[in-house]
Amino acid sequence: MSHDPSTPPADPPDGDRRGFLTKALCCGLGGVAAAIPAAAGLGVLLDPLSRKSDASGTLARIATLDSLPIGDKPQLFPVIATRVDAWNRTTAPVGAVYVRRTGEKTLQVFHTTCPHAGCAVEFREEKQGYFCPCHDSTFSLEGRRSEQSPAARDLDELEYEIRENGEIWVRFQNYLTGHKEKVPVA
Amino acid sequence: MKGLLDWLDDRTGYRKLAKEALFEHIPGGARWRYVWGSTLTFALFIQFVTGAILWMAYNPSSQTAWESVYYIQHQMAGGWFLRGVHHYTAQIMTVLLVLHLMQVLIDGAYKAPREVNFWTGLILLKLVLALSLTGYLLPWDQKGYWATKVATNILAIVPLIGPALQKIAIGGSDYGHHTLSRFFALHAGILPAMVVALIAGHIYLFRKHGITAKQPYKKPDAKFWPDQVLMDTVACLAVLLTVLVLCLRHHGAPLSAPAEPSEPFGAARPDWYFLFLFQFLKLSFLTEWFGHHGELIGAIIIPGVLMGVLFAMPFIGRWRLGHRFNLAYTVILLAGAGWLTWQALEQDRNSPDYQRAVAQADRNAQRVIELASGPQGIPLTGAADLLRNDPLTQGPRLFAKNCASCHHFGGHDGQGEPVKDPPSAPDLKGFASREWIAGMLDPAQITAPHYYGGTKFKEGKMVRFVQRTVAKYDDEERAALADAIVALSAEAALPAQQALDQREAARLAAGRKAITDTLSCLDCHTFHNEDEDASAPDLTGYGSETWLMGMISDPTHTRFYGSRNDRMPEFGKDERLSEREIRLLARWLRGDWHRGGVPAGSGE
Numbered sequence A: 001m002s003h004d005p006s007t008p009p010a011d012p013p014d015g016d017r018r019g020f021l022t023k024a025l026c027c028g029l030g031g032v033a034a035a036i037p038a039a040a041g042l043g044v045l046l047d048p049l050s051r052k053s054d055a056s057g058t059l060a061r062i063a064t065l066d067s068l069p070i071g072d073k074p075q076l077f078p079v080i081a082t083r084v085d086a087w088n089r090t091t092a093p094v095g096a097v098y099v100r101r102t103g104e105k106t107l108q109v110f111h112t113t114c115p116h117a118g119c120a121v122e123f124r125e126e127k128q129g130y131f132c133p134c135h136d137s138t139f140s141l142e143g144r145r146s147e148q149s150p151a152a153r154d155l156d157e158l159e160y161e162i163r164e165n166g167e168i169w170v171r172f173q174n175y176l177t178g179h180k181e182k183v184p185v186a
Numbered sequence B: 001m002k003g004l005l006d007w008l009d010d011r012t013g014y015r016k017l018a019k020e021a022l023f024e025h026i027p028g029g030a031r032w033r034y035v036w037g038s039t040l041t042f043a044l045f046i047q048f049v050t051g052a053i054l055w056m057a058y059n060p061s062s063q064t065a066w067e068s069v070y071y072i073q074h075q076m077a078g079g080w081f082l083r084g085v086h087h088y089t090a091q092i093m094t095v096l097l098v099l100h101l102m103q104v105l106i107d108g109a110y111k112a113p114r115e116v117n118f119w120t121g122l123i124l125l126k127l128v129l130a131l132s133l134t135g136y137l138l139p140w141d142q143k144g145y146w147a148t149k150v151a152t153n154i155l156a157i158v159p160l161i162g163p164a165l166q167k168i169a170i171g172g173s174d175y176g177h178h179t180l181s182r183f184f185a186l187h188a189g190i191l192p193a194m195v196v197a198l199i200a201g202h203i204y205l206f207r208k209h210g211i212t213a214k215q216p217y218k219k220p221d222a223k224f225w226p227d228q229v230l231m232d233t234v235a236c237l238a239v240l241l242t243v244l245v246l247c248l249r250h251h252g253a254p255l256s257a258p259a260e261p262s263e264p265f266g267a268a269r270p271d272w273y274f275l276f277l278f279q280f281l282k283l284s285f286l287t288e289w290f291g292h293h294g295e296l297i298g299a300i301i302i303p304g305v306l307m308g309v310l311f312a313m314p315f316i317g318r319w320r321l322g323h324r325f326n327l328a329y330t331v332i333l334l335a336g337a338g339w340l341t342w343q344a345l346e347q348d349r350n351s352p353d354y355q356r357a358v359a360q361a362d363r364n365a366q367r368v369i370e371l372a373s374g375p376q377g378i379p380l381t382g383a384a385d386l387l388r389n390d391p392l393t394q395g396p397r398l399f400a401k402n403c404a405s406c407h408h409f410g411g412h413d414g415q416g417e418p419v420k421d422p423p424s425a426p427d428l429k430g431f432a433s434r435e436w437i438a439g440m441l442d443p444a445q446i447t448a449p450h451y452y453g454g455t456k457f458k459e460g461k462m463v464r465f466v467q468r469t470v471a472k473y474d475d476e477e478r479a480a481l482a483d484a485i486v487a488l489s490a491e492a493a494l495p496a497q498q499a500l501d502q503r504e505a506a507r508l509a510a511g512r513k514a515i516t517d518t519l520s521c522l523d524c525h526t527f528h529n530e531d532e533d534a535s536a537p538d539l540t541g542y543g544s545e546t547w548l549m550g551m552i553s554d555p556t557h558t559r560f561y562g563s564r565n566d567r568m569p570e571f572g573k574d575e576r577l578s579e580r581e582i583r584l585l586a587r588w589l590r591g592d593w594h595r596g597g598v599p600a601g602s603g604e
Helices: A017-050 B002-012 B014-022 B036-055 B065-074 B079-106 B115-137 B142-155 B162-170 B177-209 B224-249 B272-280 B284-316 B322-349 B352-372 B384-388 B391-402 B434-440 B461-472 B475-491 B495-503 B505-518 B545-553 B579-589
Strands: A058-064 A075-085 A088-101 A107-111 A122-124 A129-131 A138-140 A160-162 A167-172
Touching: A017 B036, A017 B079, A017 B224, A058 A075, A058 A088, A075 A167, A088 A167, A107 A160, A107 A167, B002 B014, B014 B224, B036 B079, B036 B177, B036 B224, B065 B079, B065 B352, B079 B115, B079 B224, B079 B272, B079 B322, B115 B142, B115 B177, B115 B272, B115 B284, B142 B162, B142 B284, B142 B352, B162 B177, B272 B284, B272 B322, B284 B322, B322 B352, B352 B384, B352 B391, B384 B391, B391 B579, B434 B475, B475 B495, B475 B505, B495 B505, B545 B579
Parallel strands: none
Antiparallel strands: A058 A167, A075 A088, A088 A107, A122 A129, A129 A138, A160 A167
């Protein structure tokens, strides 16, 4: 500090009413002045919380029944759906699914996202199961997790419908990873 | 608690720091005139807080910048308010900078030993102006785009290195993605970092030399805390209050239509605090005295010299009359800037061209937000495409340019401007609507300039038919004609009449029968039938989009006027207009465009 230390000014009269009031006002008004600009941004900061995706999922056409022989290995299909990305509304890939035909009119559809930490699982023909390349979770052909897997649950199975013209439609839905239960991403 | 704080103080020394910060010595006690530095620091705090959050929602590229700002302004919770606070604080900062500078000059706080601190202050002033300039472009709207172009074009007139400087600044030869990336990096990264560093130095030097107390002292000496802090806080609150009032009064910051390089923007103006520079470049002496060097001298050399004098003030101030010179110089400079600003505003106020450009800009801004808020959202190609493909925006322009030399639209040229010459073709406002067709089939109106009065068809068969035959219709035939009009108009499927047409389905059927059987329309026209001898335009789908597009493309086609066409150009066949433009015109004439209000919660 630049002032001459030999002539220190009298400290503000600490403790008296006026001094206390001034200090209290400083803190109060200063707090208000600092809080208002921060509050102005709170809405935008928390805006994502008010935006929910459709929890019931999106129906997407995946393939035709004819293209999947019964008992063949699971096939990987992209899911093309309407995607709202902030100001854009597009039709674009939103994810992928593994589809296996188990019978005349039955399928098994898995989300490719590993329920552990969200990497994409791959089907390994030699192991007859799914394998996650990130943390080595393994799942059986039926999607059951193996004991050693870090994943807390089995692969997420998705609902599907087979329409009269043989088209396969999947109700595509993302689930929170890391949870023991299947919790839809809202 | 005390133990914990003692521990913290031992490890950090925070008490000494706080003491130094708070117990600054103020000879003569706290005064209101010392508040300006603190208000500027506070304004900067507001900009950092609001800016950081805007940053989380902003997207710098030429296809997403406007779009993300639109999303902040009209879709995100309280986004318009956040933007408004950031925008108006920037404006207030300019005012505070001038007040701070004036206080420093009047109190002589720029003189030795405080020269360096004065210079850091001047550099900070320039940095804050640079922040304003770079921020103005970021929304990538028409206003920012065109106004900033002027600024970066001025860069290019710097001798030798100008063109290279400009290329570096805008990240290429022309405005694009990299212009935004660079301006954003400057605005949110480099410039704020420089401001923080310089403010640290500025405050350090201020504390090193102590406050320049104004004589005579009116009160006993005091410390910064708490009296001066309270005054500073109250002043900061006043600044904040001003910002909030401005923000609420103007419903947040403006956002004009997305940048459109193909559309000159007559309403382009820099923000008000740069208007004096803008106006200065208009002064005729620059060209008269310096010829083609006028711009270089007016935009760079003169402002540079004027600024140079400011930097030299600590030295000028050593002379006997130096301080008075400095004060007089600054007052004259500010008065000059004020006068130029007033002149710029006054000229715009009295310029019909400028007012028209502003009105058009406002319409486009309003319209693009209506479109962006529509069910389709904004295409990946960007919001500029919304206006490019909007019949309501493009129709009037295309009409005024291509059609208004013969046709009128409600008596004007489509854009609301009066037309000098009388029309030589029908007025197309409400074309194919029930009213329009009824007027055309009215013996009293068909030869008026509004319909066929200006065309060679004035002497044609249709006019003869209307004036001789229709004029003598009895009640029953008149009723059939009325039904026929409704049926013919329904062919157009005009959006405005759709509900009405649906309600009157029975009448439509009767009308169609009247056209084909009762009335003698099919003597010349076709109507859902084939007739090689037809000599008049096809009434099938009359006024529909396809019909209109065909008509505009090629009126000489046998489906329309054939060889009897009267001067109407073949816009499509001659490639005077593209198919897209013809479709826009047709849709506009049909009143076929997206309707919808601005979304709620937008602040507009």
